[in-house]
Amino acid sequence: MAFENLLTELRGEAPLKTGWITLNRPKALNALNDALMDELGAALLAWDADDTVGCIVITGSEKAFAAGADIGAMASYGFTDVYRGDYITRNWETLKKVRKPVIAAVAGYALGGGCELAMLCDFIIAADSAKFGQPEIKLGVIPGAGGTQRLPRAVGKAKAMDMVLTARMMDAAEAERGGLVSRVVPAAALQAEVQAVADIICSQSLPSLLAAKECVNRAYEGTLADGVMFERRMFHALFATADQKEGMQAFVEKRKPAFNHR
Ligand code: CAA
Numbered sequence: 001m002a003f004e005n006l007l008t009e010l011r012g013e014a015p016l017k018t019g020w021i022t023l024n025r026p027k028a029l030n031a032l033n034d035a036l037m038d039e040l041g042a043a044l045l046a047w048d049a050d051d052t053v054g055c056i057v058i059t060g061s062e063k064a065f066a067a068g069a070d071i072g073a074m075a076s077y078g079f080t081d082v083y084r085g086d087y088i089t090r091n092w093e094t095l096k097k098v099r100k101p102v103i104a105a106v107a108g109y110a111l112g113g114g115c116e117l118a119m120l121c122d123f124i125i126a127a128d129s130a131k132f133g134q135p136e137i138k139l140g141v142i143p144g145a146g147g148t149q150r151l152p153r154a155v156g157k158a159k160a161m162d163m164v165l166t167a168r169m170m171d172a173a174e175a176e177r178g179g180l181v182s183r184v185v186p187a188a189a190l191q192a193e194v195q196a197v198a199d200i201i202c203s204q205s206l207p208s209l210l211a212a213k214e215c216v217n218r219a220y221e222g223t224l225a226d227g228v229m230f231e232r233r234m235f236h237a238l239f240a241t242a243d244q245k246e247g248m249q250a251f252v253e254k255r256k257p258a259f260n261h262r
Helices: 034-048 079-085 113-120 135-139 147-155 157-166 172-178 187-202 206-221 224-240 242-252
Strands: 006-011 017-023 053-059 064-066 102-106 109-111 123-127 131-133 183-185
Touching (some): 017 034, 034 053, 053 187, 053 206, 064 102, 064 113, 102 187, 109 113, 113 131, 123 187, 135 157, 147 157, 172 183, 206 242, 224 242
Parallel strands (some): 017 053, 053 102, 064 109, 102 123
Antiparallel strands (some): 006 017
16 A cells, blocks of 8 residues: 555564554654545555454654644634535544554654544553643644543543643653553554554454454443443354354363464
8 A cells, every 4th residue: 555644564473464554744743634634544444454454553753643633734724614624533533433453552742633543543552752632722722533532531531621721741651540551661662562462462363353342442432231231242242253163172272273263
């Protein structure tokens, strides 16, 4: 896949490969314009449909995961432009359609739309250099791609209000304490550490991965009773797969499972 604003590469040692997407507008600290977001949507959907891919990683540069939506591009827009054209936030929900696990590997700034993009991923692994923030208030607006909704769910109302109302940035250690990121690793080791995690994911049965992701998302977006029932149905359904037979038989025989993703 060739793009103007992204680099893409398949990596990994596991039976399924990891699709790496690197946001690549270095001169603008990976500011997320519509062209970049259109390409990101296309890359995500292509790998979601590719049977050789088990997991996707979105990353940026050492200095910035992404410094937000492109301020220069939107500075002159009026209400009718953004509302009718669905500008700035167009295409962001594409990430929600991806059924395979998506990891955000964040180094440097993840601000505004950059923080929102990371939160749209299934989980975030941060370099110790990472800085998260929703500074839109300084621009006379508010977060527009889910920041006011996902940040409180991740770090609680107090920290989210603090960040959204004052534009204060959260460093990697505070983000891990608050539950925004799952792990913090040394910046120099970010890609290797994330690939090691992705390899573990890519060693599992793909139907189980899809079901697990769907179930955890139910916990995030629905009621407990509905989520528990949904999980039970998915758990039972996985007994129809060949991979359930293989996974359990391999445990009994004290060997590694050889999943065929059926
Ligand atoms: N949009 C467009 N260009 C941006 C940008 C953005 N969000 N962030 C940085 N850039 C550009 C700068 O204009 C600059 O370009 P030039 O070299 O051509 O002048 C280049 O990237 C480097 O940036 P700085 O010189 O500012 O670098 P710095 O190290 O001094 O500061 C920073 C880094 C603190 C991240 C600072 O760039 C900054 O505050 N950026 C804006 C962050 C922001 O407000 N994000 C929210 C955007 S709105 C949004 O995201 C809405 C939404 O919810 C969808």
